Amino acid sequence: MSAVMISKKAASRRWEKLPGKNTFCCDGRVMMARQKGVFYLTLFLIVGTCALFFAFECPYLALHLSPAIPVFAILLFLFVMAMLLRTSFSDPGVLPRALPEEATFIEMEIEAANANVPAGQRPPPRIRNVQINSQIVKLKYCYTCKIFRPPRASHCSICDNCVDRFDHHCPWVGNCVGKRNYRYFYLFTLSLSLLTIYIFAFDIVHVVLRSVDSGFVNTLKETPGTVLEVLVCFFTLWSVVGLTGFHTYLISLNQTTNEDIKGSWSGKNRVQNPYSHKNIIKNCCEVLCGPAYPSVLDRRGLMVEELPTSASLDGPTASSSSSKNSIAAAQSTKTTAPLIPNEHTPEDVKPGIAASLEKSHTSEEERMPTPLNTPCKSPTQDRGPSSPKEKVQKL
Amino acid sequence: VSVQFHNLQELRHNASLSNKVFVQRDYTEGTVCKFQTKFPSELDSRIERTLFEDTVKTLNNYYAEAEKIGGQSYLEGCLACATAYLIFLCMETRYEKVLKKISHYIQEQNEKIYAPRGLLITDPIERGRASLGSSFDPLILIYSA
Numbered sequence: 239m240s241a242v243m244i245s246k247k248a249a250s251r252r253w254e255k256l257p258g259k260n261t262f263c264c265d266g267r268v269m270m271a272r273q274k275g276v277f278y279l280t281l282f283l284i285v286g287t288c289a290l291f292f293a294f295e296c297p298y299l300a301l302h303l304s305p306a307i308p309v310f311a312i313l314l315f316l317f318v319m320a321m322l323l324r325t326s327f328s329d330p331g332v333l334p335r336a337l338p339e340e341a342t343f344i345e346m347e348i349e350a351a352n353a354n355v356p357a358g359q360r361p362p363p364r365i366r367n368v369q370i371n372s373q374i375v376k377l378k379y380c381y382t383c384k385i386f387r388p389p390r391a392s393h394c395s396i397c398d399n400c401v402d403r404f405d406h407h408c409p410w411v412g413n414c415v416g417k418r419n420y421r422y423f424y425l426f427t428l429s430l431s432l433l434t435i436y437i438f439a440f441d442i443v444h445v446v447l448r449s450v451d452s453g454f455v456n457t458l459k460e461t462p463g464t465v466l467e468v469l470v471c472f473f474t475l476w477s478v479v480g481l482t483g484f485h486t487y488l489i490s491l492n493q494t495t496n497e498d499i500k501g502s503w504s505g506k507n508r509v510q511n512p513y514s515h516k517n518i519i520k521n522c523c524e525v526l527c528g529p530a531y532p533s534v535l536d537r538r539g540l541m542v543e544e545l546p547t548s549a550s551l552d553g554p555t556a557s558s559s560s561s562k563n564s565i566a567a568a569q570s571t572k573t574t575a576p577l578i579p580n581e582h583t584p585e586d587v588k589p590g591i592a593a594s595l596e597k598s599h600t601s602e603e604e605r606m607p608t609p610l611n612t613p614c615k616s617p618t619q620d621r622g623p624s625s626p627k628e629k630v631q632k633l
Numbered sequence: 634v635s636v637q638f639h640n641l642q643e644l645r646h647n648a649s650l651s652n653k654v655f656v657q658r659d660y661t662e663g664t665v666c667k668f669q670t671k672f673p674s675e676l677d678s679r680i681e682r683t684l685f686e687d688t689v690k691t692l693n694n695y696y697a698e699a700e701k702i703g704g705q706s707y708l709e710g711c712l713a714c715a716t717a718y719l720i721f722l723c724m725e726t727r728y729e730k731v732l733k734k735i736s737h738y739i740q741e742q743n744e745k746i747y748a749p750r751g752l753l754i755t756d757p758i759e760r761g762r763a764s765l766g767s768s769f770d771p772l773i774l775i776y777s778a
Contacts, residue, residue, distance in 0.1 A: 316717070317717050320717040320718070320719075321717070324718065368660050369660065369661055370660045370661065370662075370663055370664070371661065371662065371663055372661070375660075388664070389660065389664055390664060403664075422718070425714060512663065513663050513664060520702060523702045523706065523707050523710070524702050526710055526714075527702065527706045527707045527709065527710025527711070528700065528702065528706065528710075529699060529700055529706070529726060529727065529728030530721070530726050530728060531728070532729075532732075
């Protein structure tokens with residue numbers, strides 16, 4: 239195959255082409271929902287109220303009571319912010335959509351399963367029964383993502399993704415709450431409750447102490463921020479503390495908000511929660527101290543698209559993915575292969591590759607196969623300065 | 634053996650559906666990662682049943698160890714929480730450590746047992762996604778036709 243100069247398009251990351259209604263920042267490291275207005279409001283309220291607290295109350299309290307008060311407030315504030323940002327920016331456990339080949343395979347399976355339905359009758363809905371802990375759980379088929387949802391997964395219509403262990407979509411954090419970020423969400427609500435109670439309590443203490451010296455009205459004149467803080471804290475208290483209590487209840491039963499709302503394990507038909515360990519401590523431990531699952535959504539894999547500029551050479555579309563996958567992308571070269579990327583181009587490849595399947599067999603052999611060793615190995619990434627010729631071979 | 638192993642890597646890229654065997658997930662104990670030890674019929678002529686079952690059982694044990702809830706996971710969770718999860722910038726979680734062990738084990742099994750028989754097990758974490766087939770994240774074996 240003659241190596242002809244081909245023009246190279248700029249490399250792009252996978253997050254740029256992901257389906258679903260998420261927005262990505264920091265080159266794919268940050269993942270949020272599309273509507274972020276309420277999230278900014280949350281940030282503003284937390285930062286604003288704390289700023290007022292540090293400006294107005296803390297100097298007085300540090301002097302008259304103890305300097306530990308503002309120090310602890312700062313620590314608590316930092317923890318709240320850390321948990322909020324972690325919840326908002328991380329992947330909640332999004333399940334990638336089925337690739338065309340996989341979708342076809344599942345369709346075939348479903349057709350086969352429906353084959354014995356007599357003509358004229360509606361085929362049964364796409365449901366798979368799975369037995370979990372001696373109880374039958376129905377796995378539903380997601381028409382958007384074209385997969386059978388794993389147990390406890392659900393499709394979020396706002397983000398247009400299937401999320402594993404879907405809890406709910408929280409506009410306040412601007413993201414879904416799912417398997418991967420649930421504990422951060424819980425710690426966020428818990429620490430925010432503590433922070434709210436803390437600020438509220440010390441506002442009262444401050445007003446009381448100062449009123450003894452200067453009188454109530456003067457106190458309010460000296461520290462006008464107090465009124466705002468008390469107002470914000472008062473309303474926040476009821477909602478956030480209530481939410482924390484609700485989630486504590488859910489955690490002790492190992493349930494998700496989604497399951498609670500739908501009444502999946504409400505007890506009718508002798509249906510019980512098969513995921514619960516029937517032990518509050520164990521349930522809490524599993525949810526809060528369980529393993530931190532890695533993200534299965536490839537956001538930062540590189541995709542290099544090359545356009546063919548001559549008829550003799552078909553520019554292959556190559557891509558390599560980030561840390562977990564050390565194998566360069568492959569194209570099916572068999573003429574008998576289906577005209578869709580094969581099963582092992584998932585982490586790497588976009589559906590657009592279907593167009594470039596006339597790649598020759600020789601150029602595939604020139605490809606640099608990295609051994610299937612530890613997934614921790616860094617992948618072969620196309621480095622910018624390499625010549626186009628090299629690029630053809632270095633798929 | 635290494636040549637055969639290399640060939641199997643190539644096969645991995647090109648394998649169509651007919652060359653793959655899916656070892657489905659076993660959900661009887663909940664959503665923990667566990668694979669069915671049922672011996673797939675396609676492997677009948679290619680590998681001894683006991684070897685296959687041993688591999689799957691060992692993998693299941695590894696995953697159970699990774700997801701085990703006990704004293705150590707509780708301590709790790711509390712420590713992580715106390716540092717606002719910043720400690721994971723320096724430290725590896727227990728789960729990640731076991732995942733590495735699993736990768737080494739699979740690689741070793743591939744080299745010693747499966748590659749000589751023309752088979753290849755793919756590490757689930759390399760696939761990293763809910764994949765082909767009926768259930769979530771099956772284990773996939775590829776064989777040369």
